[in-house]
Amino acid sequence: MNCPECDASLNIPDDAAVGEIVSCPDCGADFEISKKEGVNVELKQAETVGEDWGE
């Protein structure tokens, strides 16, 4: 599938799961896998790092 931001080709591993983040190798945008049924994958814009993120 292609990057929703720059249309580059996105490599989504077969074992990727819902909730995982994929990054576009071209533009660097981060996307979260929101749905995955077989080869059909839906992406949404990943959240940006929050002030309260971490351990």
Added chain:
Amino acid sequence: MSKICIVFDRLRSEEKMLEKQAIELGHNTTMLDAKITQFNTDSQKNDYDFGNVVLERCISYFRGLHFTACLEFLDVPVINKFVVASNCGNKLIMSLCLKKNNVPTPKTYFSFSADAAKENLEKVGFPLVLKPVIGSWGRGVIQLKDNDTAEAMFELRELTNGPHDRIFYLQELVKRPPRDIRVITVGDQVIAAMYRKSSGGFKTNIALGAEPELCDITKEIEDVCVKASQAVGGGILGVDLMEDEKNGLVVHEVNNTVEFKGLAKVAKKNIPKEMVEFALNSTRK
């Protein structure tokens, strides 16, 4: 067969390791995205399928904390408990818990306005380390070496003016080797430890490029860490220690949603396995 639910908001290696381990141990395992879960004041435990216990693993502290409050409202057992997340998520509260329970910790000064913080600095002198009370990965941690840096930092706080910017947490700069020790505790057990060697600056966060190296768990490390864990309420925690030249081991942080990706590769014990077993055993008591 027991059922365990792992709550996340960003699926990292740690959550995948926990899931894999729980499945390998034969437990029914569900992964739940906190971002798409809803509660209301009439919610009942039976409306959901949380299983025997929930492992709360959100990367966002506030999301995880409030999610945990909802789970406890429904009487769902959750690791870590709300009180533990609350104690660990705020550095000021955490320091108070440690000191109150006689856990060795660096001397820390608290003030509630930029003016009071400046007065504090004048009395104590430089250097001191300014840390945000909420936050992780060493972000916003600044060594205040002189008045100019302090003035700039306090001015910045006034500009950003977030609710936590009015809380000034100033800690002594501990004289130590250029490393700290990260210890993972599960209940009253120390599971694994590593040195985190600074990659140049005074910070030793792995997120900032510090080099991890396996650390032997001594009796002293074990004793201090178990005491630190108990001081914040226990559970699955990451205890950070410094080797103070003056005072020996001091605890400067206890982390609620501990990251263990790097340590898991070299640790003698199976970290995710210990965590899953502890979570399920905690419901059987």
